[in-house]
Amino acid sequence: MNLNVNINGVARVLACNAGDMLCDALRSAGYTEVKKGCGTGNCGVCTILLDGVPVPSCSTIAGKADGREITTIRGLEKEASEFADFLVAEGADQCGFCTPGFTMMVLAMKRELVSPSEGEIRHYLSGNLCRCSGYEGHLRAIKKYLEASRE
Amino acid sequence: MSEPWQEPIDERPKEQKPQEPRQFREVSHSIPKIEGKGLVTGRPAYTDDFAPRDALYVALVRSPHAFARIKSIDASKALALPGVACVITGKDIVRIPYTRAGQGDPEPSPRDKFILDEYVRYVGDEVAIVAAEDEATARKASSLIQVSYEVFESVLDFEKSIDNPIVIHPEQEIREMFPIGFEPRRNIASSYEMNVGDVGAELAKSDVVVAKSFLTQAQSHVAMEPHTAFSYLDLHGRLVIYTSTQNPFHTRRILAQALDMPLKDIRIVKPRIGGGFGSKQHIHIEPFVALVTLRTGRPARLALSRKEVFESTFTRHQMRISMRAGANRDGTLNVLDMNVLSNTGAYGEHALTSFMVVGSKSLPLYNKVKAVHFGGNVVYTNKVSAGAFRGYGAVQGNFAIESTVDELAHALGMDPIAFREKNMIQEGEKSEVFRIMGEGGEGVDMAIESCKLNYCIKRGKELIGWDPKRLAWESAPGKVRAKGMAIAMQGSGIPLVDMGSATLTLQDGGWFTLRVGATDLGTGSDTIMVQIAAEELGVPFSTISVYSSDTDNTPFDVGAYASSTTYVSGNAVLDAARKMKKVMIDAVAEHYGCEADMIGFDGANFMAEDGSVLVSLRDLSFDTLYHNGEHMKTLTATGSYTGPKSPPPYMAGFAEIEVDTETGKVDLLNYVAVVDCGTPINPNLARVQAEGGLLQGIGMALFENVQYTEKGRLLTNTIMSYPIPSREDVGKITVELAPSFEPSGPFGAKSIGEIGIDTPPAAIANAIRNAIGVRLTETPFTPERVLMAIRKAAQGQA
Ligand code: FES
Ligand code: FES
Numbered sequence: 001m002n003l004n005v006n007i008n009g010v011a012r013v014l015a016c017n018a019g020d021m022l023c024d025a026l027r028s029a030g031y032t033e034v035k036k037g038c039g040t041g042n043c044g045v046c047t048i049l050l051d052g053v054p055v056p057s058c059s060t061i062a063g064k065a066d067g068r069e070i071t072t073i074r075g076l077e078k079e080a081s082e083f084a085d086f087l088v089a090e091g092a093d094q095c096g097f098c099t100p101g102f103t104m105m106v107l108a109m110k111r112e113l114v115s116p117s118e119g120e121i122r123h124y125l126s127g128n129l130c131r132c133s134g135y136e137g138h139l140r141a142i143k144k145y146l147e148a149s150r151e
Numbered sequence: 152m153s154e155p156w157q158e159p160i161d162e163r164p165k166e167q168k169p170q171e172p173r174q175f176r177e178v179s180h181s182i183p184k185i186e187g188k189g190l191v192t193g194r195p196a197y198t199d200d201f202a203p204r205d206a207l208y209v210a211l212v213r214s215p216h217a218f219a220r221i222k223s224i225d226a227s228k229a230l231a232l233p234g235v236a237c238v239i240t241g242k243d244i245v246r247i248p249y250t251r252a253g254q255g256d257p258e259p260s261p262r263d264k265f266i267l268d269e270y271v272r273y274v275g276d277e278v279a280i281v282a283a284e285d286e287a288t289a290r291k292a293s294s295l296i297q298v299s300y301e302v303f304e305s306v307l308d309f310e311k312s313i314d315n316p317i318v319i320h321p322e323q324e325i326r327e328m329f330p331i332g333f334e335p336r337r338n339i340a341s342s343y344e345m346n347v348g349d350v351g352a353e354l355a356k357s358d359v360v361v362a363k364s365f366l367t368q369a370q371s372h373v374a375m376e377p378h379t380a381f382s383y384l385d386l387h388g389r390l391v392i393y394t395s396t397q398n399p400f401h402t403r404r405i406l407a408q409a410l411d412m413p414l415k416d417i418r419i420v421k422p423r424i425g426g427g428f429g430s431k432q433h434i435h436i437e438p439f440v441a442l443v444t445l446r447t448g449r450p451a452r453l454a455l456s457r458k459e460v461f462e463s464t465f466t467r468h469q470m471r472i473s474m475r476a477g478a479n480r481d482g483t484l485n486v487l488d489m490n491v492l493s494n495t496g497a498y499g500e501h502a503l504t505s506f507m508v509v510g511s512k513s514l515p516l517y518n519k520v521k522a523v524h525f526g527g528n529v530v531y532t533n534k535v536s537a538g539a540f541r542g543y544g545a546v547q548g549n550f551a552i553e554s555t556v557d558e559l560a561h562a563l564g565m566d567p568i569a570f571r572e573k574n575m576i577q578e579g580e581k582s583e584v585f586r587i588m589g590e591g592g593e594g595v596d597m598a599i600e601s602c603k604l605n606y607c608i609k610r611g612k613e614l615i616g617w618d619p620k621r622l623a624w625e626s627a628p629g630k631v632r633a634k635g636m637a638i639a640m641q642g643s644g645i646p647l648v649d650m651g652s653a654t655l656t657l658q659d660g661g662w663f664t665l666r667v668g669a670t671d672l673g674t675g676s677d678t679i680m681v682q683i684a685a686e687e688l689g690v691p692f693s694t695i696s697v698y699s700s701d702t703d704n705t706p707f708d709v710g711a712y713a714s715s716t717t718y719v720s721g722n723a724v725l726d727a728a729r730k731m732k733k734v735m736i737d738a739v740a741e742h743y744g745c746e747a748d749m750i751g752f753d754g755a756n757f758m759a760e761d762g763s764v765l766v767s768l769r770d771l772s773f774d775t776l777y778h779n780g781e782h783m784k785t786l787t788a789t790g791s792y793t794g795p796k797s798p799p800p801y802m803a804g805f806a807e808i809e810v811d812t813e814t815g816k817v818d819l820l821n822y823v824a825v826v827d828c829g830t831p832i833n834p835n836l837a838r839v840q841a842e843g844g845l846l847q848g849i850g851m852a853l854f855e856n857v858q859y860t861e862k863g864r865l866l867t868n869t870i871m872s873y874p875i876p877s878r879e880d881v882g883k884i885t886v887e888l889a890p891s892f893e894p895s896g897p898f899g900a901k902s903i904g905e906i907g908i909d910t911p912p913a914a915i916a917n918a919i920r921n922a923i924g925v926r927l928t929e930t931p932f933t934p935e936r937v938l939m940a941i942r943k944a945a946q947g948q949a
């Protein structure tokens with residue numbers, strides 16, 4: 001089947017089979033920035049925005065995206081790259097496999113929450129797992145990033 | 152003589168030329184990881200991002216039984232499915248025993264695995280390979296393959312494996328490559344014994360003796376990127392495999408042996424990889440894509456599902472460790488006795504090496520004992536195979552020893568820290584264990600040139616607020632807060648086994664390429680290698696471009712494991728940079744007809760003795776490549792390194808917990824770790840390595856609870872059923888680096904990759920002991936186990 005979608009501002013036709021998950025459909029179409037870590041909605045590395053709302057694309061049926069707007073990390077390149085400056089300055093990026101999904105979520109959080117507390121940050125991002133970093137560096141980077149963007 | 156360029160090039164072998172601590176330009180700075188921004192913004196980087204679009208998808212048929220013989224395989228339905236390219240079974244390939252452990256030659260693991268065999272030995276073992284035009288078809292086809300099995304009874308309890316009438320590996324062809332105590336008829340993959348002094352007599356003489364038995368679980372790695380590979384035949388007909396591996400060169404060698412192919416016909420490339428932690432130090436997927444490509448001539452790709460990663464890659468070795476230790480009233484530790492039983496699962500990958508590390512990376516912490524014994528067996532079971540996992544053996548050994556030592560301190564009524572300080576290893580000292588025990592063979596007799604354990608403990612005490620009189624207190628009704636600690640050591644590569652190399656080449660324009668066989672797992676080692684090269688050459692970081700981990704295009708390196716990269720591969724880069732300076736200066740000397748030792752280099756220009764500029768680096772590069780007529784040549788140098796020793800990093804880890812005495816739940820509020828890793832080449836990257844290692848150790852201590860069904864099927868095979876720690880699961884983790892300098896390391900560096908994982912199980916167990924008065928001896932410390940312990944203690948008191 002064919003899906004009419006808008007991906008990162010560009011109208012595209014996505015070919016997929018009924019029952020395919022959005023994550024696989026996107027990767028097959030060349031959107032390799034969407035990673036797949038668990039396939040069961042438990043790790044967050046496949047996070048994308050569907051009509052501006054973060055969803056795990058591995059547990060979203062591709063058909064659900066028909067006629068809707070999909071944003072991957074490449075569609076948020078400018079913002080993502082601003083956050084990346086803070087993340088790499090902290091040395092908080094390790095293998096990086098979790099980072100596109102995790103960064104999508106950080107950017108969504110920034111839009112949603114004004115001055116989140118440490119607890120709120122941990123909670124908002126709790127579905128985004130990272131096996132490398134111990135999360136401490138993420139937290140340092142997020143705090144500095146949010147602070148800088150408030151200024 | 153203060154300018155670096157004025158230093159004469161010293162030609163003495165490097166071990167005779169100890170380095171001194173000094174101010175660094177590039178090293179010891181937290182330079183952002185080179186690929187960091189690219190990864191955050193989602194640029195193609197990992198194996199599967201580069202898979203050819205026309206590649207066949209590979210799927211595997213796996214055993215549903217823990218132990219069975221394949222009677223027949225009927226693939227006709229699968230082959231009839233449109234889009235199926237091939238089905239490969241054991242009958243189609245040569246039966247060659249090999250080991251999936253990514254280790255040197257000859258492998259210290261038994262060659263006890265076949266790519267496809269007539270027997271399956273655990274739920275998840277490979278039965279057949281299917282390839283199809285798309286993933287759905289490949290999976291569908293694999294489900295259509297009909298296999299009939301003769302199902303056997305299995306051995307699931309590793310404590311009942313030795314001499315069990317059920318023999319897991321009765322086959323004739325399997326073998327050990329050198330004596331490792333391999334007795335497959337008895338279900339023993341490996342065994343080992345060592346002894347110093349008279350353990351029995353020392354125990355008898357000791358005022359206080361503690362005897363405890365510990366059990367650690369088979370932790371799963373859960374690297375976020377599943378194991379992934381693709382293969383194709385290049386224009387010359389050679390087999391090229393891109394794969395998420397930690398050791399491209401071992402993979403090439405082992406694959407060539409397992410497929411009976413010439414080594415020269417295989418090229419292995421490792422792009423970025425999404426975490427390893429040891430899980431990718433194995434040959435898990437490469438044989439399957441290779442066989443499909445060789446059979447069909449077409450590209451083939453395979454990305455394991457998360458379930459397959461859990462069920463059919465490896466785990467940490469589950470271990471039973473029985474400890475006896477004795478001390479005198481004055482706090483002198485006399486003797487340590489360690490008997491270990493390790494569960495290697497269905498196959499013996501890393502059986503001996505991970506086993507020996509249990510002793511070799513924990514016993515030397517207490518090097519003044521008068522007697523020490525270590526020994527036991529590694530046994531087969533019909534469970535998921537165990538393999539390399541960050542801190543293998545060391546974390547299990549640390550849990551046993553640091554729990555036992557703590558218990559001794561309790562028995563003596565001493566502050567557990569004071570007891571450790573009295574007995575632990577110090578700078579300048581040796582341990583008999585270093586000499587006797589290596590990894591798979593004899594060790595090396597080394598003296599410890601850098602050990603800042605005293606500092607680590609002192610600083611950790613300050614950060615956690617250690618008061619021996621207040622190690623536990625009631626924080627609220629039904630809640631007890633407590634503190635506990637442990638110390639740890641690791642190694643830095645395997646001495647005289649691990650080897651790394653690096654090649655520097657001057658390019659036109661005055662910049663360098665650095666090619667290294669070393670394997671960056673996300674640790675930042677590519678960045679670190681450039682820092683080391685830039686420091687030694689005296690050139691800016693930005694003028695070196697690094698390319699790593701490609702068996703055709705980078706020089707040899709064993710790969711990333713055993714905490715080897717910074718120390719071993721880093722020393723190789725240092726060697727290459729020293730040689731490169733000499734090569735460049737010789738070229739200048741030749742061109743200007745002056746003496747090489749009169750020429751200086753400041754990172755941009757070559758200068759005569761009087762300080763006048765002879766030629767710039769940029770011009771030299773153009774001259775040697777374009778202008779020098781018959782003297783034109785590529786300026787390049789290759790360095791190699793193998794460590795004559797393996798200097799241990801050290802850590803002191805402190806846990807502050809809160810135990811809910813109603814539910815048994817343990818909350819980790821604060822974990823403080825102070826680590827001596829020598830000079831941190833990149834302090835931020837060193838810190839995040841330690842933080843990440845600690846969290847994995849905390850996961851092992853508190854959350855990661857492996858479960859099997861009675862039939863030997865892994866129940867914890869999703870991230871939901873096997874929860875790794877999330878951001879909300881732990882309080883604060885604080886890591887500090889101790890000022891330290893290891894003379895044999897590159898610019899004073901040791902290692903940091905593994906040590907972080909070692910202390911949490913023991914430190915948290917010690918805190919729980921302080922909180923509830925009971926010693927927990929089995930990881931993880933789940934609420935049920937803690938509650939049981941509290942109840943048992945209450946019964947004991949009643
Ligand atoms: S891959 Fe989608 S949540 Fe893990
Ligand atoms: S950086 Fe590797 S999983 Fe987060």
